[in-house]
Amino acid sequence: MPEVVITCDWTMMSNHNGKEFLGFGTTTPAYVLPERVYKRLFYPDMPVDENGFPVAAPYGMRKIEAALIDGGFDARIVHPSHLHRYMPGSAKVLLISGHDYFGLNPPASTFGGVMHRDPLNCVNFKRMMTQPAVVEARKQGMKIIAGGPCAWQIAPPTRMKLPWIQEFVDSFGGIDSVVEGEGDIYVKEIVRKALADEYLPPHVIMTPKEAPKVEQISTIKYASVNGLVEIGRGCCRGCSFCSVTTRPTRWYGLDKIEEELRVNAKVNNRKGILHSDDVFFYGSPNVMPREEKLIPLLQLAKRYYEQVGWSHVAIASLMTKPKLLPRCAEVLIDDKQKWWGVEIGVETGSPHMITAAMPGKVAPFKASQWPELVVQAAGLLNDNHVYPACTFIVGLPQETEDDVLKTIDLIDDLWDFKA
Ligand code: SF4
Structure with a gap:
């Protein structure tokens, strides 16, 4: 009791x-x-x-x-x-x-x-x-x-x-x-x-400062909804409206992640989601994805789940190493899994808004490249069987009418992609 x-x-x-x-x-x-x-x-x-x-x-x-x-x-x-x-x-x-x-x-x-x-x-x-x-x-x-x-x-x-x-x-x-x-x-x-x-x-x-270190975070004892398993916490991109970015970036080791995959597999969860605010960055201390960390993570998840999804990924990370996504697809896509989903915060089509409210979102690229990067990333994702759910924010304090028009233009440009 x-x-x-x-x-x-x-x-x-x-x-x-x-x-x-x-x-x-x-x-x-x-x-x-x-x-x-x-x-x-x-x-x-x-x-x-x-x-x-x-x-x-x-x-x-x-x-x-x-x-x-x-x-x-x-x-x-x-x-x-x-x-x-x-x-x-x-x-x-x-x-x-x-x-x-x-x-x-x-x-x-x-x-x-x-x-x-x-x-x-x-x-x-x-x-x-x-x-x-x-x-x-x-x-x-x-x-x-x-x-x-x-x-x-x-x-x-x-x-x-x-x-x-x-x-x-x-x-x-x-x-x-x-x-x-x-x-x-x-x-x-x-x-x-x-x-x-x-x-x-x-x-x-x-x-x-009070955020727990990885070794202070307990491993779940019982199954999570839809087999979701956290792979890390925090984000270094610094968007002005986001509380996640106030926390230090920490990545869990594969051993810790495997313990939680096992907990979920025990109740027959055959599908699961890898969760962090940017799965593509798994194991990276900066904004450069690390293939030698990400691929073993996906291989591990695939040993426990027939279908693996990602919770979030950032456009700039994908475009920093576009050749890494096909490598991910090679691991994840098979006769049990035809596609995977991920949530992406696009937020705006306006370079001005990127500079004003979320300059880190585009790093290491320039704010002026943002709309083009988003469209290229949409193509890259669809080519590799990834169908994202994208979010946009309107009404941030710095936003002007021109910013809204640019966001509408970007949504027009994205219209034909699968999402
Ligand atoms: S990229 Fe996403 S998680 Fe990171 S600070 Fe910006 S909104 Fe937050």
Whole structure:
């Protein structure tokens, strides 16, 4: 019976029908069709064992669970439909996580704004936190600590700016602490304090100096959603709008990665995603890809997974060593895998915006080359069976009308590529 329960809402506790990017479907409001249709399409329930522990869970939560287990705590991830089995009762601390608690991030904020309704991730988060089990346990003294990539949304400064969030937090009895940033080390300290009924700081922001070293990051103990396995953290490109870049770059060794591939293979995950903010850079201390690091990584992943995807890659990395992508395709593409996907932050078609907000994104090339590089990279990707999902940002403070027109031109130029 875990003393420390970790959970998230139903939209995250799902394998999204085996297609990670279908998870974006949870950022729309239920519109015209009933919610159950969206659930079936985008976030079917994750199977659980006899204890209500999910077969697979979001990777970041698995890291926190592993850190606590390694620290000697009785901690487990519990499916949100099974919280009542542990609270009120054995659970003394509830850790919650989320990508977008209140639908304030894109694209949920766009969909929600256009349709004037709460997106599904927000609806489900509110539903989870107001379950009678949570509210009653809270009344009886259970501590609640929030984290995850969207921790800022529920942190005290946001609650002051957006009183409706404070009202919602009050409706289930309040939150003791919100932790932003990499919590691998700090989670043990704050949970120990919570269990000992000591003072908990209402808001903690982890600094880059407090980022854990690779050897301080625990290996996941149980499977992750869609076999996702982290290969490193941080990014050195320095885009002004990105929090990842404030963290030091660290790469995991192949041994550590293999341990997590094994954990996933045990539950028959035959597909998986290698995750970092630029998979092409695996093992590199700068912005030059290293073939002697990347190819063995892909060969290793392919020994455990029939199909391997990448979470992110940068255009400039691809174009720095364009001959490396066909080498990657030689390893990944076979009779079990016909293509792979990756998310790419294109963000703009304007060299001015590159210079103003993301000069490192184009290094070692010049900002003026950006639109041409993007088009060349799109061709390179398609030629090698890679079909990317690309993101664009509009509305950054430095943006002018001319920048927007250049971005539209670039999207026109990309129109015929497969993505
Ligand atoms: S390239 Fe991507 S991950 Fe790196 S700093 Fe820019 S936005 Fe962040």
